[in-house]
Amino acid sequence: MRIELEKRPRPSTFYAVLSPFIALALTVIVGGIMFWMLGKDPLGALYSFFVEPLLDVWSLHEIAIKAAPLILIGVGLSVCYRSNNWNIGAEGQFIMGAIAGSIVPVVFHDWHSPLVLPLMLIFGMIGGALYAGIPAFLKANMNTNEILSSLMLVYIAQLFLDWIVRGPWRSPEGYNFPVTRNFAPEAVLPEILASGRTNLGFVFAIVAALLIWFMMRYTLKGFEITVLGQSERAGRFAGFSSRRMIWFSMLLSGALAGLAGIAEVSGNINKLQPIISPGYGFTAIIVAFLGRLNPIGVIVAGLVLALTYVGGEAVQLTLSVSDKVTRVFQGLLLFFVLSCDTLILYRIRIVLSGRTAAMAQGGAE
């Protein structure tokens, strides 16, 4: 028996709409089996994992908070990946954005002005963009693989943050513990609703996603990104420069990751500390792909992933299952989405025996 793919003449709209749902259904089924094997009531577990968090105002806020950085980074990465630039180091750009954005509230902590917050956000974007500029420069000018250079830079950023909060930026009021001084109130991103602690970061995420959606769909730049991503040669014929595209996509995704970093630090943590991200930069890669590299899809994917975190915590508490379940769920979800997307472009045929199989065998000696 073998599985064969047959390319559809046109991508199937039917499956394009349906495939995420099939994937979700498969994840739920496999997840249910997993809970059952762990000796838990599968329906109850799935309910408190996927449904219960949606019924409570408090947890909706928590989902929004968790989703904001994932969406911000995810949309930036979607542009990168569409143009065939594999920025894996968003985590490092997130950290560097947070550090650059914190210059104002930490170093100039005596300066109180309504300008503080906008400056922080701008610095954060610049910091993230500059840090993404390193792999961009190395790729554009030195031909260095960006997957690895951007990834190595993550470790360096983490250690740099560690050094700066233990060293030069350590709070004088913190008993020498590795934290910076707390941000003054005007350096804190304001909350947007009275009902909970969702802050402006979520608005940034949605606005960024919509802007990039507009760019991809209605502007020449968006066209350029798609063309260059599909074929560098075709792009060159159309007069597009893949080198400039490296810079554009990397700087853009870096700036958005940096913005996510400073928004997170300003809105939620209110200071710098050795660990400011539970791996947002890496999780956002999943978000980008779950959203099929489409900005609107990224919003949905970011919310779904945030739900798995919040729901995972709920089942940990109510059913005392381990927190690793969340990770397994995320992995499964991504697997199923990726495999179901095959249905959009291809028809899948299961061949029990036949000429093609024999031929392939013979061809390989």
Place this chain on the structure above:
Amino acid sequence: MKKLLLALTTSAAVLGFAAAASAQDKTKICFIYVGSKTDGGWTQAHDIGRQALQAEFGDKIETPFLENVPEGPDAERAIERMARSGCAMVFTTSFGFMDATIKVAEKFPDVKFEHATGFKTAPNVATYNSRFYEGRYIQGQIAAKMSQKGVAGYIASFPIPEVVMGINAFVHGAQSVNPDFKVKVIWANTWFDPGKEADAAKALIDQGVDILTQHTDTTAPMQVAAERGIKAFGQASDMIKAGPETQLTAIVDTWGNYYIKRTKQLMDGTWKSEQIWDGLKDGILTMAPYTNMPDDVKKMAEETEAKIKSGELHPYTGPIKKQDGSEWLKEGETADDQTLLGMNFYIAGVDDKLPQ
């Protein structure tokens, strides 16, 4: 594989049973962990404490917990979730949970919060910590007796006051026996990476130390010491299983005693916000059995332990010089808690420059 699954399902079933036995009238005492409850070190010690608490009160209480909670915005959510779920008291067991604990505590004035190793309190937030340095002082004395080369290796995690305080206490203890004793330090910059900790242990041994102590959480350094045939000290938990012929003693965090004490106070209404810094005498830390050493060394260690417990001996008693040669404590003077809690300098005898 079948056996694996079986082990998985049975352990899960036991947990499930515990959860099913819950009822509404029970007092909920909740825990937030920064690591995995089976990390073999810091978090595991807290979880053992939680189990001791559960055993003490039986079905009068429930002790739900969340593990692997990252420090940052996730911490605030996790703590708030606990408070909302009806916890009467929440123990947040990592320094990085400090601001999140304070923030949530403001919103839930009726819930009591206990934050480990921090320094911020509120009417409903107490802090608690353990005087680990008392144990380190004893270890230093043992090291000085047991070492032939007069040099010990110290695998440190991060240069925070607690760790620096431990190194200094170790050195001071050692020098009370052998004034020329030296300590080499490697900062692993991690609490938890067995590979890196093992590498650090090997590097120290290769540089000629013949006693090893660690302020990181895995048993990897103990294993390396066992392999290379030198002696070592355990950290946070009794690590004797990793080195039956290697471990001299270990500082064992016994948080359970503290958790039981505070829960009792909560129940009879005498709980109040305090900054608690307990030591050997309160049973918040204990020394693992003194093993693999001659009787005279064992006797010395036991005597020192007794003296610390009775208050006769403060490990930080002058004269002590700082690393730069300036005087820190005069003859007979003891260190005050504020200085210790913010310690950011080495005393003389540490062969390292403190990361600043």
Place this chain on the structure above:
Amino acid sequence: MGILEAILLTVITAATPLVLASIGELVTERAGVLNLGVEGMMIMGAVLAFAATQATGSPYVGILAGIAGGALFSLLFGFLTLTLVANQVATGLALTILGLGLSGQIGEPYVGMSGTKLPQIAIPLLSDIPYLGPILFKQDLIFYISIALVVGVNWFLFRSRAGLKMRAIGDNHASAHALGIGVIRTRYLAVLFGGACAGLAGAQLSLVYTPQWVENMSAGRGWIALALVVFASWRPWRVLAGGYLFGFVSISQLHAQALGLGIPSQFLSALPYLATVVVLVLISHNRRMTLVNTPASLGRPFVPDR
């Protein structure tokens, strides 16, 4: 034993898992498949090797379990990317996430157990050579395998017919297919080989490096292994050199600390990563050389036309 020999021994232990995982990934990539799930396969190998050793008492069974675990796990990747032509980057990442979660689940009952260390095998005569003997010829089985694999893969890729075909697939799968080479079948085998090597690397972690099971014990080594493949510009010998260079830098930074040189430890800890980037740049700067070695269809999906 002198300090230099001692350092070399530590470097060997630190470098072996990197070399193993890299040589496997190198073969996978030479066939034109980019599997970013090395970390996930490695950690699965580590936990299964430890579990099997505990169950049977034999670390050699553990090695087999590690290899089998890594290979089976890679099959999942193969099915998605080769049969269902899913995106390789995303699938690799999913594999890593799933592996970290699953291994934590499987390993829960084994935390805190003291493991069995893989015994050393002294090769008669050779191990008596002064200086080098005790370092190179008194090692454990996995070390010997790692060296043999580098030699073997080098021979396979550049001296054998099958290796030539594999490289042809990696460089241009369409023409390889036209020539009648079984693209998908070869790629499956290459992915399986990569998974087996990563699983063996994991077994080294839980049986040799630190004989115990700890969650996330691979601690990013899978990613370093990926970097080493590019660093080596897809050449087996350079994988060996790169792995040992990385091991040497990360060990010597610890020695630099123990000597009390007074450089902030974070900078020293960052050194191995920085060194990797620098060497990566130096190697890839020579555009002609990289172009010759880079598998041209790396990461591109292949669907045979019918």
